[in-house]
Amino acid sequence: MNDDLPLTAEDIAEIAAIIEASPYRELDLSTRRFRLRLARGDGAETSLTQEWQWAGSAPEAAIAADAEHSADPDAVAAPLPGTFYHAPQPGAPPFVAVGDAVGPETVVGIVETMKLMNPVHAGRAGTVAGILVPNATMVAKGEPLIRLS
Amino acid sequence: MIRRLFIANRGEIALRVIRTAKAMGITTVLGVSSADAASLPALMANETVLLGPGPSSQSYLAIEQVVAAMVGANCDAVHPGYGFLSENATFAKAVAEVGIRFVGPDIRTLEGMGDKLAARALAVEAGLPVLPGGEAATREAVHVRAGQTGYPLLLKAVSGGGGKGMRRVDRAEDLDAALDMAQAEAQAAFGNSAVYVERFVAKGRHVEVQLLGDGTRAIHLGTRDCSIQRRFQKLVEEAPAPAMPAEARAGIEDAAVRLAQHIGYCGAGTAEFLVDATDFSFYFLELNARIQVEHPVTEAITGVDLVEQQLLVASGKPLTLTQAMVRPFGHAIEVRINAEDPEADFRPAPGRIARAAWPAGPGIRVDTHIAAGGEVPPFYDSLLGKLIVHAPTREEAVARLKAALASIRIEGVPTTAGLHARIAADPRFAIGGVDTGFLTGLAQ
Numbered sequence: 001m002n003d004d005l006p007l008t009a010e011d012i013a014e015i016a017a018i019i020e021a022s023p024y025r026e027l028d029l030s031t032r033r034f035r036l037r038l039a040r041g042d043g044a045e046t047s048l049t050q051e052w053q054w055a056g057s058a059p060e061a062a063i064a065a066d067a068e069h070s071a072d073p074d075a076v077a078a079p080l081p082g083t084f085y086h087a088p089q090p091g092a093p094p095f096v097a098v099g100d101a102v103g104p105e106t107v108v109g110i111v112e113t114m115k116l117m118n119p120v121h122a123g124r125a126g127t128v129a130g131i132l133v134p135n136a137t138m139v140a141k142g143e144p145l146i147r148l149s
Numbered sequence: 150m151i152r153r154l155f156i157a158n159r160g161e162i163a164l165r166v167i168r169t170a171k172a173m174g175i176t177t178v179l180g181v182s183s184a185d186a187a188s189l190p191a192l193m194a195n196e197t198v199l200l201g202p203g204p205s206s207q208s209y210l211a212i213e214q215v216v217a218a219m220v221g222a223n224c225d226a227v228h229p230g231y232g233f234l235s236e237n238a239t240f241a242k243a244v245a246e247v248g249i250r251f252v253g254p255d256i257r258t259l260e261g262m263g264d265k266l267a268a269r270a271l272a273v274e275a276g277l278p279v280l281p282g283g284e285a286a287t288r289e290a291v292h293v294r295a296g297q298t299g300y301p302l303l304l305k306a307v308s309g310g311g312g313k314g315m316r317r318v319d320r321a322e323d324l325d326a327a328l329d330m331a332q333a334e335a336q337a338a339f340g341n342s343a344v345y346v347e348r349f350v351a352k353g354r355h356v357e358v359q360l361l362g363d364g365t366r367a368i369h370l371g372t373r374d375c376s377i378q379r380r381f382q383k384l385v386e387e388a389p390a391p392a393m394p395a396e397a398r399a400g401i402e403d404a405a406v407r408l409a410q411h412i413g414y415c416g417a418g419t420a421e422f423l424v425d426a427t428d429f430s431f432y433f434l435e436l437n438a439r440i441q442v443e444h445p446v447t448e449a450i451t452g453v454d455l456v457e458q459q460l461l462v463a464s465g466k467p468l469t470l471t472q473a474m475v476r477p478f479g480h481a482i483e484v485r486i487n488a489e490d491p492e493a494d495f496r497p498a499p500g501r502i503a504r505a506a507w508p509a510g511p512g513i514r515v516d517t518h519i520a521a522g523g524e525v526p527p528f529y530d531s532l533l534g535k536l537i538v539h540a541p542t543r544e545e546a547v548a549r550l551k552a553a554l555a556s557i558r559i560e561g562v563p564t565t566a567g568l569h570a571r572i573a574a575d576p577r578f579a580i581g582g583v584d585t586g587f588l589t590g591l592a593q
Contacts, residue, residue: 008168009514016510038509041556047513047549049506049556052520054192080496081527083204088329089336110333114497114531115205115313117334138527 006034016048075132075144076122082113084120084145086135094135096146100128108146111139120145151175151226151250151464155219156194158230159209161518161534162440163190166228169456178222180215182208184526189518198222203528209233210340216243226250226463228456232530235439236263236310252463254416254438255364261412262438265307266345269433275411277404277433280423282347291328294346295321301349304328306335306342310437312381313338317349352426352584355383355434356390358405359447360418361458363468367409369402370447370455371477373419376585377572379495384565384588385572386443387482388450390424391543392582397429408436417444417459426584442485442535445516449481449539480543482550484569486517487531488562495565499527503561508553512539512546525562533564543581547573 007015019027019038026039035053078084086094086109096108102122109120126148133145153176156163167177167190179194184203191197198218201208208214210233219227227244229235229252238259241251253259262268266284273279282298285291295302295318304327306314314335316327328344336342355378359370374390375383390398405420419441421434444455453470462468489495502523507515517534519525525533536553540546554570571591577583 009516012509013511013513016513020510039506047552047556048509049558050509050515051504051506053522054189054520079493081499089333089342092329112337113527114499114529115334115338116497117330117337118496119330 006031007036012038012050016050019048072144072147074126074129074147074149076108076120076146076148078111078139078141078143078145079120080111080113080118081139081141082111082118084133084135084137084139085110085112086131094131096128096131098128098130102126102128102148122146122148124148151460153178153222153224153226154252154460155180155222155224155227155249156190156230157209157215157219157227157234158232159185159188159190159518159529160532161516162230162442164193164518165516166230166456167193169454170228170460173457173460175460178219178224180209180218182528184524184528187524189520189523196222203526205233205528212237212240212243215240216247219244219249220247224249226252226460228252228459229439231439231442232310236308236437238263250463252416252459254414254418258412258414259438262418262436263308265305265309265435268435271412272408272433272436275408277408278431280347280350280432280434283345285344285346288325288328291344291346292324295324298346298348301351303347303349304331304344305347306331306339306344308339308341308343309335310339312378312383314342314344315381350423350425350432352586354390354424354426354582354584355421356393356401356424356431357419357421357437357441358402359441359444359455360405360409360414360420361455361462361468361470362409362414362416362418363462363466364413364415366468367406367414368468368470368472368475369406369409370451370453370475372398372401373441373443373446374582375443376583377578377587378585379588383443383485385482385484385569386446387480387543387546388446389477389480390582391480392580393424393429397424397431401431404431404433408433416462417455426582442532443483445514445535445537446481446483449514449537450477450479451475452478479539479541480546481537481539482546483535483537484550484554484572485535485565486533486557486559486569487565488525488533489531489565490563491565491568492563495568497527497531498562499525499531500562501525502533502559504558505533505560506556506558507534508536508556510553512549513537513553514539519559533559533562536569544579547579 037051129149130147234240316331332342372390377385419437514537538549
């Protein structure tokens with residue numbers, strides 16, 4: 001919605017050079033569109049930092065991370081947020097079904113997060129008593145996926 | 150000339166393309182998923198069009214929606230960035246059918262290079278050396294190939310890139326399980342589960358050559374070394390490739406140009422090579438027919454805006470740059486700051502950014518779409534931003550990188566910044582020219 005971009009990397013480098021050669025510690029600039037803070041780091045070895053804040057950049061409500069789930073000792077929980085899959089690929093048989101015996105290292109499903117497939121391990125020995133989440137569902141971190149007995 | 154450019158991507162690369170397009174006087178239209186509707190690139194684009202919900206399969210990878218969006222917005226060209234549909238020939242065809250220019254190579258090249266096996270064949274035709282291995286359409290065929298290459302070997306997605314769908318297999322008994330995971334990842338990332346087999350070189354360096362072509366003429370913009378990787382994801386990239394004799398570098402650059410000439414390459418592309426760290430012999434791996442994540446290190450040492458070159462070639466102009474005009478200066482290093490948890494085997498960590506203080510100063514460039522209040526959705530990759538340093542010598546560049554990494558403060562999600570500080574402090578990194586096994590020997 002803007003025809004111009006505020007500052008290029010070269011502009012920032014130039015302003016940083018001006019601050020470095022000056023007695024000032026930081027520059028704090030606020031406009032209707034953005035706020036830019038250029039400041040010296042804390043240590044002797046560190047360089048300046050740039051911090052931006054943008055008006056109008058408010059994300060839509062995210063999938064609740066670390067959702068409050070009752071710590072169910074019989075449930076295998078999602079190790080991270082993402083999409084829970086029952087099978088290694090579409091059409092393939094699921095990793096486990098109700099009644100299957102599992103060991104701690106048994107893969108019971110996959111959580112796809114940021115395009116990476118993360119295997120979900122049972123974590124303990126037991127028998128699958130229930131699949132709590134349908135295939136290809138977004139899950140929060142800690143959400144119970146499978147119940148063991 | 151391009152007047153209205155559709156950007157079929159998100160994150161830092163969308164912002165990167167918007168910057169150059171605006172500087173060239175081009176109006177930008179960004180296609181966004183609902184998860185990115187309030188992202189920084191969405192704020193910076195002249196216009197935005199909603200493609201669909203968060204998951205990429207329903208938004209950034211949904212060819213019909215993306216094409217409908219660019220037609221609806223009356224665009225005359227589309228920049229696909231990297232990843233997503235950037236090397237998808239079906240997409241490029243659909244774009245051509247509605248009379249819109251695709252900022253990338255022609256469809257024939259995408260078909261040839263998108264299929265890594267076809268790419269190998271073309272490279273062999275052009276006289277480039279390749280690794281032993283090849284196609285394996287069925288589980289049985291994978292086992293037969295594995296018997297030929299021996300272990301360790303690599304399973305690679307035929308339509309792969311970015312390490313997705315790639316697995317190293319050390320023992321025959323692990324092959325089936327690794328194949329399942331590689332195929333599942335390849336299916337999720339590229340919509341094609343096919344994989345192939347290639348011998349794994351123990352002390353290998355990953356060296357690539359930046360190419361520019363206009364269909365009749367091709368030039369190179371020097372080498373980049375991307376040997377420091379984890380799970381086949383590049384972490385650190387530098388230009389030029391360090392600790393390598395000038396003749397070795399020139400041999401790789403010449404081979405890359407030979408391939409680009411052979412296929413009449415059009416646009417910006419990258420030829421990737423595996424270089425033996427001991428004797429500098431090299432093997433062609435693949436040609437990436439798109440802008441690369443690590444393109445800024447080449448821009449830093451050559452002063453060439455690669456996105457501008459892409460847009461010029463796509464609008465039908467011949468290359469005005471000649472090989473003699475490319476005069477690299479100094480050394481540049483890029484590190485990828487990802488939202489990943491170092492305490493949990495660098496698992497991707499989506500979340501809300503509470504604070505983002507990026508380094509600033511002479512010789513420092515930060516390409517990021519992340520500021521305070523920004524959201525890292527769970528649907529896409531974990532890249533928060535790229536820190537690029539440039540200095541007259543490699544030694545000075547490493548010193549600049551250390552200082553910059555010491556000042557970076559990202560709060561709200563765990564990041565790879567600490568890992569990069571450890572890499573920058575490693576004496577092997579200071580010497581330069583490390584192989585792809587570097588991370589295994591990194592001090593904690």
